[in-house]
Amino acid sequence: MKEKILVTGGTGYIGSHTVVELQNAGYEVIIIDNLSNSNADVVDNIEKVSGIRPAFEKLDCLDYNGLDALFTKYPGIKAIIHFAASKAVGESVEKPLLYYRNNLVSLINILELMPKHGVEGIVFSSSCTVYGQPDILPVTEEAPIKKAESPYGNTKQINEEIIRDTVASGAPINAILLRYFNPIGAHPTALLGELPNGVPQNLIPYLTQTAIGIREKLSVFGDDYNTPDGSCIRDFINVVDLAKAHVVAIGRILEKKQKEKVEVFNIGTGRGLSVLELIHAFEKATGVKLNYQIVGRRAGDIEKVWANPDKANNELGWKAEVGIEDTLLSAWKWQQKLKEKLP
Ligand code: UD1
Numbered sequence: 281m282k283e284k285i286l287v288t289g290g291t292g293y294i295g296s297h298t299v300v301e302l303q304n305a306g307y308e309v310i311i312i313d314n315l316s317n318s319n320a321d322v323v324d325n326i327e328k329v330s331g332i333r334p335a336f337e338k339l340d341c342l343d344y345n346g347l348d349a350l351f352t353k354y355p356g357i358k359a360i361i362h363f364a365a366s367k368a369v370g371e372s373v374e375k376p377l378l379y380y381r382n383n384l385v386s387l388i389n390i391l392e393l394m395p396k397h398g399v400e401g402i403v404f405s406s407s408c409t410v411y412g413q414p415d416i417l418p419v420t421e422e423a424p425i426k427k428a429e430s431p432y433g434n435t436k437q438i439n440e441e442i443i444r445d446t447v448a449s450g451a452p453i454n455a456i457l458l459r460y461f462n463p464i465g466a467h468p469t470a471l472l473g474e475l476p477n478g479v480p481q482n483l484i485p486y487l488t489q490t491a492i493g494i495r496e497k498l499s500v501f502g503d504d505y506n507t508p509d510g511s512c513i514r515d516f517i518n519v520v521d522l523a524k525a526h527v528v529a530i531g532r533i534l535e536k537k538q539k540e541k542v543e544v545f546n547i548g549t550g551r552g553l554s555v556l557e558l559i560h561a562f563e564k565a566t567g568v569k570l571n572y573q574i575v576g577r578r579a580g581d582i583e584k585v586w587a588n589p590d591k592a593n594n595e596l597g598w599k600a601e602v603g604i605e606d607t608l609l610s611a612w613k614w615q616q617k618l619k620e621k622l623p
Pocket of ligand 1: 367368369407408409429433462481482483484486498499500501502512513514555578580581582
């Protein structure tokens, strides 16, 4: 068994896939999650997929003393992957203080406790949202950070700064910031996937819920953008590929291969796909015809963004592998599995 890794938000969408990949790579995983947007049953499914039951504690990262006690209970944690955060863009506009408290204080608590308990490294979930609408595409890690469009996006920017400032102050911490593009899909076993709360705000859960009949129609937000077909362009990254990037990042930190104490990597495919292209790819992959209509633009949307993943490909040695059709099929299988569970 390799080192002990703490995964905050480990029962969530990206967290659960990452736990499985860490276990597949031989790491011992401890999950904490406050279950605000996930379910403890996910731990059972992680065990079904990997064959190993991870340790799980229901804990909120805002609970400083609880975190302190956790590190004492599980001595020898070498690194942390910090997923736990609030992530709904719209909600963050309505409840900014909730977002600032949850997302910033959680990270501050973790960074304060790391040196005390000898934890060397942290991998942080950041987002391509820090680039806003990039001037040059595909966007590299050197692109300027643009003013955030939402409190959620701002917490990602501020948290990157908090990590940089903490490391610069001399704290014995090494960090990798992963800037995710648009994570989609589910585990190929259909045992893990995204569990949206209420009406989905993101494209894929809304799309698969429409395809299965829970929603009547998918609205495509705008076809008058400056793109070939007029709809927005994104870099859709398979969630298992994304999970594997975390495993590589952890290895890089623990094997002391970093060139700087804080490194940042774009995690995307390098390929931009429009919303309409994605819909057609879904129809092709699944054979299901989708009911959709073009409506007006959604406030705050970026016109087009896709990654230059060269740095992750070359320095991290990570590359997106799963094709878009397999990714969309996995999302569809997951949606069908969710329907089976409905009463
Ligand atoms: C958003 C956030 C991003 C966050 C991500 C995951 C912004 C600018 N970005 O990404 O920071 O990490 O969610 O929570 O807020 N669309 C439709 N119909 C729908 C839903 C979406 O046409 O019903 C379109 C959107 O207009 C957009 C694309 O699909 O062009 C992707 O939308 P979405 O899945 O919400 O992700 P982002 O907005 O790219």
